[in-house]
Amino acid sequence: MTPDLNAIIANLIEDLAEIQESKQSQMGYRRAAHAVLLLEQPITALIEPGADLPVIPNVGPKSLRVIKDVLETGRSDTVEAAVDASGQRTAIDWRRARRINFLSRARVIEALEDPRLGGPRRADYLGDLQMHSDWSDGKTTVAAMAAACVERGYRYAAMTDHSHGLPSAHGLTRDDLNRQRAEIDEVNQTLGDRFCLLAGVEANIGLDGSLDLTAAELGAVDLVVAAAHAGLRVPGDQTRRMIAAVQTPGVHVLGHPRGRVRGNRHGIEADWDLVFEAAARANVAIEIDGDPARQDLDHAMARRAIDAGCVLALDSDAHAPMELGFADIALAHARLAGVPSDRILNCWPLGRLLDWLGRRG
Numbered sequence: 001m002t003p004d005l006n007a008i009i010a011n012l013i014e015d016l017a018e019i020q021e022s023k024q025s026q027m028g029y030r031r032a033a034h035a036v037l038l039l040e041q042p043i044t045a046l047i048e049p050g051a052d053l054p055v056i057p058n059v060g061p062k063s064l065r066v067i068k069d070v071l072e073t074g075r076s077d078t079v080e081a082a083v084d085a086s087g088q089r090t091a092i093d094w095r096r097a098r099r100i101n102f103l104s105r106a107r108v109i110e111a112l113e114d115p116r117l118g119g120p121r122r123a124d125y126l127g128d129l130q131m132h133s134d135w136s137d138g139k140t141t142v143a144a145m146a147a148a149c150v151e152r153g154y155r156y157a158a159m160t161d162h163s164h165g166l167p168s169a170h171g172l173t174r175d176d177l178n179r180q181r182a183e184i185d186e187v188n189q190t191l192g193d194r195f196c197l198l199a200g201v202e203a204n205i206g207l208d209g210s211l212d213l214t215a216a217e218l219g220a221v222d223l224v225v226a227a228a229h230a231g232l233r234v235p236g237d238q239t240r241r242m243i244a245a246v247q248t249p250g251v252h253v254l255g256h257p258r259g260r261v262r263g264n265r266h267g268i269e270a271d272w273d274l275v276f277e278a279a280a281r282a283n284v285a286i287e288i289d290g291d292p293a294r295q296d297l298d299h300a301m302a303r304r305a306i307d308a309g310c311v312l313a314l315d316s317d318a319h320a321p322m323e324l325g326f327a328d329i330a331l332a333h334a335r336l337a338g339v340p341s342d343r344i345l346n347c348w349p350l351g352r353l354l355d356w357l358g359r360r361g
């Protein structure tokens, strides 16, 4: 595919935001970058032949100049000169290194629609396997999240609130998990055969790779996503930590494996091919988390996971019904990586998924 120009432009405008001295102009550039990142069409499709640059709400003349530069040369000498003049080249390069392989909204839509790409289509996506409710840090109830999934045409989903090792996200105790299970059972009764809500949990991976739930607690839920939320900026190799996590009996999915955040952190350093091999051996799925600021794994890493023999889970990590749409971003990465639907848990019929989870019979 051609370069993701909208992402390139948004990143350059963000660079300008970073070097502004006044809060106000910083905000202005951030809004402009965001507007470009969220455009539904590639910038080239918005320009009529022979016409001026398009009017984009929140994008002012200085940001338009960046767009013009990129359209003409693929880069922006204006931005590079401003960065050099600011004396902040090192800080900007640091941020740039943390914005690699994040897709713009337009590129996500292109990837979903491009018939040349293999991989899952929206219609193949039968359910989300990581989402949160107000039991932990989500914004709404279990029932509201389930209803939103039904509205999206899903056949199933897993409620995966945080476990107690993450107090900052109001993680659930064992008692909470039991009470939530009763609520999930009620939702399932109300919805009948057309939809199945699985009782899951997002267990926290400690610095030594151990989880914050006992074997009995892990065994009591239908689906365990294990994910790291600390030690994500620690320099040095964490291969052993991640291998220990995927080898823990009861774990089904390694959630947002790197723990990266756009423009902010790389996340965990590890020999990922070794981690993926260990996950494949342990039959643990590797997640593509579709949260726009995470996109973790990205398509390049997802390809490596597939080559190591892994299955994948494509999840929204939604904390509100609207955010279920983040699954599109995970789908786009899977399509760009050419992942066949057969290797994606969310594309399996419920019976096959339950068999794999060890939850049937």
Ligand SMILES: [Zn+2]
Pocket (backbone or CB within 6 Å): 202, 227, 229, 255, 256
């Ligand atoms: Zn998480």
